[in-house]
Amino acid sequence: MKQTLRATHLAELGERLEGKVRDIYLRPRDVVLVATDRHSSFDRIIAYVPGKGEVLNRLSAYWFEQTQDIVPNHVLALPDPNVTVAKRCTPLPIEAVMRGYLSGVTGTSLWTRYEKGERDFGSFRLPDGMRKNEKLRAPAFTPSTKEKDHDRNVTPQEIVETGLMARDLLARVEDVSRRLFLRGQELARARGLILVDTKYEFGLDADGALTLIDEVHTPDSSRYWQADSYQARIARGEEPEYFDKEFLRLWFMDHCDPYHDATLPEAPADMVEELSRRYAAIFTQLTGEAVSATEENIEERIRRNFAAYLRRAS
Numbered sequence: 001m002k003q004t005l006r007a008t009h010l011a012e013l014g015e016r017l018e019g020k021v022r023d024i025y026l027r028p029r030d031v032v033l034v035a036t037d038r039h040s041s042f043d044r045i046i047a048y049v050p051g052k053g054e055v056l057n058r059l060s061a062y063w064f065e066q067t068q069d070i071v072p073n074h075v076l077a078l079p080d081p082n083v084t085v086a087k088r089c090t091p092l093p094i095e096a097v098m099r100g101y102l103s104g105v106t107g108t109s110l111w112t113r114y115e116k117g118e119r120d121f122g123s124f125r126l127p128d129g130m131r132k133n134e135k136l137r138a139p140a141f142t143p144s145t146k147e148k149d150h151d152r153n154v155t156p157q158e159i160v161e162t163g164l165m166a167r168d169l170l171a172r173v174e175d176v177s178r179r180l181f182l183r184g185q186e187l188a189r190a191r192g193l194i195l196v197d198t199k200y201e202f203g204l205d206a207d208g209a210l211t212l213i214d215e216v217h218t219p220d221s222s223r224y225w226q227a228d229s230y231q232a233r234i235a236r237g238e239e240p241e242y243f244d245k246e247f248l249r250l251w252f253m254d255h256c257d258p259y260h261d262a263t264l265p266e267a268p269a270d271m272v273e274e275l276s277r278r279y280a281a282i283f284t285q286l287t288g289e290a291v292s293a294t295e296e297n298i299e300e301r302i303r304r305n306f307a308a309y310l311r312r313a314s
């Protein structure tokens with residue numbers, strides 16, 4: 001049976017912080033990011049998906065490597081399939097969102113705003129007559145602020161005017177984000193996928209250098225569509241075939257009030273398995289590599305692999 005990593009308590013790694021998906025250990029010179037199998041939605045954990053942590057960590061590692069000529073990244077070492085040892089950076093206060101298509105379902109998505117008649121998006125305009133899910137002539141940089149409860153769209157002008165970030169630094173973030181996104185689209189396309197949109201996080205390292213941090217082009221930070229069926233489906237007015245985790249959200253909305261209930265019902269096992277298969281499949285489609293068939297306790301494996309890493313490093 002494949003094991004699931006719900007949380008880690010590796011006191012020997014350092015002071016532990018808990019993100020929604022990652023356990024973060026602060027060490028004097030670096031930070032250890034452990035990607036767990038926690039699956040979040042509605043700003044809470046709704047399921048534990050076997051193999052998901054490994055996919056997020058290894059897929060990010062793949063993309064960090066494929067983009068290191070564009071911008072330096074935080075990766076120092078990969079001692080375990082679920083673990084990245086990273087440069088500890090000071091995160092910038094925005095999420096760098098790049099969008100390649102006129103799509104989306106949420107209230108702040110480009111399509112929702114376009115459909116309501118909006119054409120001027122602050123730093124770019126869109127022409128009349130565009131169809132849902134059509135490709136934008138050039139990818140759009142639509143940053144948002146990192147706020148506790150929800151992310152808020154903010155224009156580059158507002159970011160500078162409110163003193164959130166200096167103009168030069170923001171210009172670099174935009175330029176780098178564009179180049180990362182184009183590289184992502186190019187490599188994904190060669191694997192039969194369209195990179196639709198994504199979110200980058202940047203930080204400044206100890207020397208003040210702009211550094212790509214967190215995760216890159218994972219299904220949690222990005223949307224992917226299958227390329228081969230895209231044209232025919234949008235021509236028929238259908239939604240593209242996409243990496244879909246919505247079915248689990250819908251199940252929760254049908255079976256409880258995920259925004260208010262103190263405890264949630266357990267996600268159905270067959271749905272969790274399906275989600276696990278989808279994460280593994282997109283990882284393999286993008287990288288050509290297989291996920292490991294983990295049968296041992298993952299926290300124990302991490303402990304052992306990390307100890308071996310420390311011995312090698314010393």
Ligand SMILES: Nc1ncnc2c1ncn2[C@@H]1O[C@H](COP(=O)(O)OP(=O)(O)O)[C@@H](O)[C@H]1O
Pocket residue numbers: 018019020021022023024031074086087088089090091201203213214215
């Ligand atoms: N190199 C880094 N230096 C400092 N913080 C980082 C670095 N890489 C990622 N982080 C932060 O670690 C956290 C990752 O954990 P995650 O579970 O994804 O958190 P969240 O719930 O905020 O999405 C994020 O808050 C991210 O900003």
Ligand SMILES: [Mg+2]
Pocket residue numbers: 019021
């Ligand atoms: Mg995160």
